[in-house]
Amino acid sequence: MIELSQRLQTIGDMVKPGHRVADIGSDHAYLPTYLIQKGIASACIAGEVNRGPWQSAERQVRSAGLAEYIDVRLGNGLSVISPGEVDTVCIAGMGGSLIASILNEGCEKLAGVQQLLLQPNVGAPLVRRWLLAHGWQLSKEKILEEDGVIYEILEAVPGNPELPYEGRSLSREELVEVGPYLWQEKSPVLRKKWEQERDKLKSVQEQLQRAKNPEAEEKKREVAKRLTWMEEMLSCMQTDKE
Known part of the structure; x- marks a missing residue:
């Protein structure tokens, strides 16, 4: 076998x-x-x-x-x-x-x-x-x-x-990102995955802080917005499991 x-x-x-x-x-x-x-x-x-x-x-x-x-x-x-x-x-x-x-x-x-x-x-x-x-x-x-x-x-x-995206606490687009069934389960592995994603994005944010061109300013706003969303999502995972 x-x-x-x-x-x-x-x-x-x-x-x-x-x-x-x-x-x-x-x-x-x-x-x-x-x-x-x-x-x-x-x-x-x-x-x-x-x-x-x-x-x-x-x-x-x-x-x-x-x-x-x-x-x-x-x-x-x-x-x-x-x-x-x-x-x-x-x-x-x-x-x-x-x-x-x-x-x-x-x-x-x-x-x-x-x-x-x-x-x-x-x-x-x-x-x-x-x-x-x-x-x-x-x-x-x-x-x-x-x-x-x-x-x-x-x-x-x-x-x-x-069907998998209806009646959930997150929007369809958010659930496409996370996975509707994974979000429902909220396993420690899912939390770990998104903690890793957040940490990678924080590294990108730190690199962007050193850039001064106009394109970087727009990118900084995008990254900050996504980081805020990730932190909120991780907070929901923690709260729901406690």
Whole structure:
């Protein structure tokens, strides 16, 4: 049985049982191997755009004796699947901008897909905005820390994209930034993430203080405004947990 990182195992355990799964940017096909070995997925496609990782994935699948269940394909993004071929699409371990771009370029391939599992390393709000704009309902969010790195995992299903943002204490745009379900949970990991974001922005603010040009003045105001929002948000997290 393959051993996965906590990040990948969390994604794998969110896959709906019996689904056919496409893992886009599969690298060594560890996730598809886990899904088949655990009996979670009925079949998998491991997609990889680069020949080296594609060959590594092929070797992994052969050595695990799972070539009958995992099809390793070379291609860019969602080009490796056909409409109706899979039930779940996983895209993990890349920036939110790239994930949104992959979804955008392969939009027609999502016909029949019932579940998206997306794990942006950075730029999660870009992914939430894409889901909102394209009729996908954010249905679950998880946040975890592994080896000093904080990861957000988003699950989306076809549905009402506005639903997760309704009746909340923050505005829609604020919830796109934080994550509506993460805000509801207010875990210590979420607080840590935003403390780190605040500290990074404070460093930017300190650097801007030394600049005297007009452009810097506008930037100073923007940074000060965002810092105020972050402090208010962190204060709400603390108050709600006490």
